[in-house]
Every structure is written in C-alpha cells, then in structure tokens.
Amino acid sequence: MPSFKKINPWRIFLYLILLIFxxxxxxxxLWMVAASFMPLREIVGGGMRLIVPDxxxxxxxxxxxxxxxxxxxxxxxxxxxxxxxxxxxxNTMAGYSLSRLEYPGRxxxxxxxxxxxxxxxxxxxxxxxxxxxxxxxxxxxxxxxVPAMVNISHIFLMRQFFINFPxxxxxxxxxxxxxxxxxxxxxxxxxxxxxxxxxxxxVFMGFWNEFTRPMLYIRSMDMLTLPVGLxxxxxxxxGQMWNQIMAAATVSVVPIVIIxxxxxKYFLIGLRMDGDK
Amino acid sequence: MLNIKRKTRxxxxxxAFVAPAIATTMVFLGIASIFxxxxxxxxxxxxxxxxxxxxxxxxxLAWGDPMLRRAIRNTLTFxxxxxxxxxxxxxxIASVLNSNIKFKKTFRSIVFxxxxxxxxxxxxxxxxxxxxxxxVNSMMIAMGLLEMGEPINFLRSSQWSMRxxxxxxxxxxxxxxxxxxxxxxxxxxxxxxxxxxxxGANEFKKFFYITIPYLRPITTFVxxxxxxxxxxxxxxxxxxxxxxxxxxxxxxxxALLVYRYAFGPGSAMGYASTIAILLMVLILTISxxxxxxxxxxxxxx
Numbered sequence: 001m002p003s004f005k006k007i008n009p010w011r012i013f014l015y016l017i018l019l020i021f022x023x024x025x026x027x028x029x030l031w032m033v034a035a036s037f038m039p040l041r042e043i044v045g046g047g048m049r050l051i052v053p054d055x056x057x058x059x060x061x062x063x064x065x066x067x068x069x070x071x072x073x074x075x076x077x078x079x080x081x082x083x084x085x086x087x088x089x090x091n092t093m094a095g096y097s098l099s100r101l102e103y104p105g106r107x108x109x110x111x112x113x114x115x116x117x118x119x120x121x122x123x124x125x126x127x128x129x130x131x132x133x134x135x136x137x138x139x140x141x142x143x144x145x146v147p148a149m150v151n152i153s154h155i156f157l158m159r160q161f162f163i164n165f166p167x168x169x170x171x172x173x174x175x176x177x178x179x180x181x182x183x184x185x186x187x188x189x190x191x192x193x194x195x196x197x198x199x200x201x202x203v204f205m206g207f208w209n210e211f212t213r214p215m216l217y218i219r220s221m222d223m224l225t226l227p228v229g230l231x232x233x234x235x236x237x238x239g240q241m242w243n244q245i246m247a248a249a250t251v252s253v254v255p256i257v258i259i260x261x262x263x264x265k266y267f268l269i270g271l272r273m274d275g276d277k
Numbered sequence: 278m279l280n281i282k283r284k285t286r287x288x289x290x291x292x293a294f295v296a297p298a299i300a301t302t303m304v305f306l307g308i309a310s311i312f313x314x315x316x317x318x319x320x321x322x323x324x325x326x327x328x329x330x331x332x333x334x335x336x337x338l339a340w341g342d343p344m345l346r347r348a349i350r351n352t353l354t355f356x357x358x359x360x361x362x363x364x365x366x367x368x369x370i371a372s373v374l375n376s377n378i379k380f381k382k383t384f385r386s387i388v389f390x391x392x393x394x395x396x397x398x399x400x401x402x403x404x405x406x407x408x409x410x411x412x413v414n415s416m417m418i419a420m421g422l423l424e425m426g427e428p429i430n431f432l433r434s435s436q437w438s439m440r441x442x443x444x445x446x447x448x449x450x451x452x453x454x455x456x457x458x459x460x461x462x463x464x465x466x467x468x469x470x471x472x473x474x475x476x477g478a479n480e481f482k483k484f485f486y487i488t489i490p491y492l493r494p495i496t497t498f499v500x501x502x503x504x505x506x507x508x509x510x511x512x513x514x515x516x517x518x519x520x521x522x523x524x525x526x527x528x529x530x531x532a533l534l535v536y537r538y539a540f541g542p543g544s545a546m547g548y549a550s551t552i553a554i555l556l557m558v559l560i561l562t563i564s565x566x567x568x569x570x571x572x573x574x575x576x577x578x
Contacts, residue, residue, distance in 0.1 A: 003371060010480065014373050014376060014378065015378070017369075017370070017373050018359060018370070018373060018374065018378065018384060021370055021388065021451075022388055022449065025387075025388045025390065025391060025451075026387065026388070026390065026450060028399075028402045028406055028448075029390055029394075029402075030379050031402065031405070031406060031412060032405075035405070037538065043405075044408075044410045045409040046414075046415050047415070048412055048415045048419070055325065056509065067434060073508065090297045090298055090301070091296070091298070093294040093295070093298070094294065094295045094297070094298035094299075096294055097290075097292075097293075097294035097295040098295060099293050101290060101291035101294065102287055102291070103287055103288040103290075103291035103292065103533070104288065105292075106291060109295060109299065112302075112307075113298075113302065116302050116306040116307060116310075118561065119306060119557065120505065120508075120509055120556065120557055120560050121509065122314065122511060122532040122535065122556065123310070123553040123554070123556060124305070124306065124309045124310060124508040125310075125535070125536075125539075125547060125553075126316070126535065126539045126549050126550055126553055127309040127310070127312040127313040127316065127550070127570065128305055128309050128312060128317075129539075130312065130323075130546065131304070131305070131308070131309060131312070146301070146305075147301075147304075147305040149297075149301055150297065150298045150301040150302055152302065152306075155298060160304075161418060181290075182288045184294070188282050205393065208395070209394070209395030209396065209397070210395075211395065211396055211397045211512045211515075212511055212512060212515075215515070216536075216540070226395070226397075227395045227396070227397035228397070229399055230397050231397070231401075231516065232299060234539075238406075240404075240405075242405050242408075243322070245401050245405070246401075246402075246405065249398040249401055249402065252395065252398055253393065253394050253395075253398060256393045256394070257390075257393060260389070260393055264386065267389070268456070271453065271456055271457055271460065272281045272457075272460050
C-alpha cells in the first residue's frame, strides 16, 4: 500500500522560511531589472508594480549611446582581464615555488607573506595612493592593476594544491629533458587547471566589483570603471537618474552572472577552499 | 661539485618563480605599511611633499578627537549587529536547506546572486528601494504601518541610514555564508541525527547539540571574516552618504574617516595614517579575541 504521509506542519514551516528568504533575496534584483525598463516618472511615482505598460529599452539605449557607460564597461573589462591573467600567472608561480622547490630562505618568504596577509586592506589605501602618486601612476590602468596583480591568499591556495600534487609527472618530464620552466608551463599549470580556474573566477570578480581603489586612484571620467561610473548618473534637477542607474547596474551584473552560470562548480570549490583554510 | 651546481640552480629557479610576488607584496604591502606607520608620526603636506616629525602628537590628537570616537562607536555598533545576525541566519537557513528539501541545489544557486554583485550596485539598489517614493515606503504605506501615511526619509535620517546599511549588509552576506555552512553540513553523518532521534531529541535539540558544535570551525571562519570585513566597511557608507558619513555623522565609519581626513579639505595624510594604524590595531585585537573565544580552530595554510 502506498504510504500516505500526513502533511507535516514542521516541513511546511521549513518551506515557508525558505520561501521568505528567497523572496527577500531576489526582490531587490527584480526591482532593479524592472526599473531598468521604466521611465523615471514611473519609478519615482510610488507604484509597486514590477510590470507597467510603458516599459521600453530607452534607458539602455540612453546609457549606451549618450553616456560614457560603454567606455566604463570597457575599462572594467580591460582591468579585470589583465589583472586576472597576471594574478593567475604570478600566484601560481609563487605557490609552485613555495611548495615544490627547495632553496634556502623559502620558509622566510612564506612567513613574510603570512605576516603581510594580516594587514587590513583599508589601512594601505593612503600610503598606496602616495606611492602611486610618487610613481606617476595615478589615473591609469596601471594604478588599478599593478598593486593588485598578486594575491597572497591565492598564493597560499596554489601552494596547498601543489603540496598535495604527485611529483611523478614532473620527474618523468625531467627525464624527457624538459627544463624547470617548460615543465611548469606544460605539465604543472595544465594539471592545476581546476585550482587555476577557481582562482581566476574569484580574482576576476574582485577586480570587476572593486569600488574603493578606482574611486581613489582615478580622476578622469573616461578612465572610470563600472562600480564608480554607477554614481555618475545624476542630473541637476532630477537628482539620481534611477532609471539609468538600474539599467547600468543590470548590465554590470550580467557578465558575472554568465560566468557563474557556466562555471558554477568552481564557485563552490572556491568557497570551500576559503572555509577550509 | 655537481651537487653544489644543482643547489645553486634550484635556488635561482626558486627565487625566479617567487620574485614577482615578492616584489609586488614588498612594495604595495611591505613598504606601504612601513610608510603608513612613518606618516602616522608626521605632519604631512601633500602639495609641498614635506614631512615634519611630530612624535606621538597625532596619537594624542586622536585620543581627544570626537569624530574618531563617533566613527569607532558607529563601526563597532555596525559590526556587533551585523556579524552575529548574518552568522546566525546563515546557519539557520543552511540547516533548513539540509533537511531533505526539494530543489536544494536550484535554491542555493539562485540565492547566490548578492554574492556576485558589486557593493556599488547593491548600494544603489538599496538606496533606490529605501528612497522616499521607493518600494519599501510604498509597501509600508499600503500596509498602514506609517503614522499619517507619511513616508520615512530613510536616506536622510540619522536614525535610519545606518540601519539600512546594516540590513543591506546582512542581506547580502547571508547567501555566501549559508553556502559555506551547507557544504560542511552535507558531510555531517546522518547517523548522528538518527541516533539523537532515537534518544528522543526534537529538531531544536538536534540543532543546538549536534549542528552547532559540529560547525564550530566554520563558524570561527565566518565570524572572523565577518568581523574583519565589517570593521573595514567603507563602500556602502561612502556611496550612501556621498562620501561625508552623513546625515549628522550617522554613517561615519573609521575607514570613511580615514578617507575624509586624507582626501578632504586640508588633506591631513599624517593624521589619517594615525587613524588607519589605530584601525589596524582594533581589527587585529578583535580578531584575536574572536579566535580565542571560539577556540579549537586550527588555521593551517
């Protein structure tokens, strides 16, 4: 006889909690997307409907053709892309060196990095601003990329990865006459691709979403990145142009959501690695 | 002979691989932190590039600075409200999700959205939602929650601004911590719950006597990252207040005060550095305490 389970009030309660949580989490995003298709007067009209009759692509057309939004998008992309490549290369090399090569001073380097990772980022903004000013790097892509082209926690994650990595394939490669560098690029990096992909995703997201550094280091309007650019949609008489801001915010979220949809499993791996530290 | 040659080669290669990382961290972390410490003992004039040694004068000034006191109070309140709330809610929702819920994976994937979004975009969305004619006010008016049906000016009210930032922060960090908790919970052996059920434990007892102790190491991590993050809160307060920490300094955090002193009128880089150093001391002290309180966590890299 099929079991007719009684409806369990406890389970209904659990589903209710989840439903409320999901609704609260998603509602602001629904608003963002809905408002991005509305004219400003509809948004500030105090209505609560997510779908109104006069929705259009006008806001998107406006930010892409009239404002510097496309340029900011491009800036964000260049900075995040170059920054990610550098990070992946340099962090992986450093992690490899700290785990697989034997040399005097290796422990010292490791402990120095361990000490430096404790320094909170906000504390370094003022001295780094002065340094970049001194080096004449302010207001350039360099200012956004170079100070962040290495990330100590990702060095440690790569080090951890290479410690648990069998050495046979490397040895086989030496016997075949491959040098250290060839071996690193042709054997080790390809084998580390899961760790590298995870690293790349989190670094890219970090650059893409960064607000404080571009806000401090960039002066010219055409060098801004998206998160800072979002603050620029204001008009003298209407104040915040919410319709344009929401369109710009929607576009700014899209690339990361696409990456998330494609590389979903790496996000989980990355979070786990953080938590296991 | 051959051995020495090989050792030299290994050393050279070792350093060659780690050199870019050493150079970058040396300059932008090492030299920068020595520099900020040095500046904290100086009066710095950024235009004339002059440094005047003033000893502990900046620190003495900081001791009596009412703005700093306000910023510390705001920051600690923010941290004290946000960190426990987000940790607790993340834990509860993860446990709920872990109890044979259908569509678990879909649910987890969808609610991850805030983690992907920049603080700048999130802040703009929340400012919009909490604006005078935004959906939150409209909803409260529709539900008759407001006296006289007058909307609350959340963005310009010294009572409300910081609370909105707190809500936003809790809201935006729960999904990430929940995902972390859930990953760990899925490894908790089901037999432990079953044994507890046989002993007659109800759901709440199981939660407090099995789930919470089991998740302790993750909780330490969640608390630590939460504390370190909230004590440095800057973006949200900056965007919310247009950079000045208003209204009436209600959203002035320590990091925002550093910014205001360094880049505001007068550009007191030396004094700003002093406050940055004090912020660092505060963060390290509180992280140390959190770590000690939640003992049993081994941080191994």
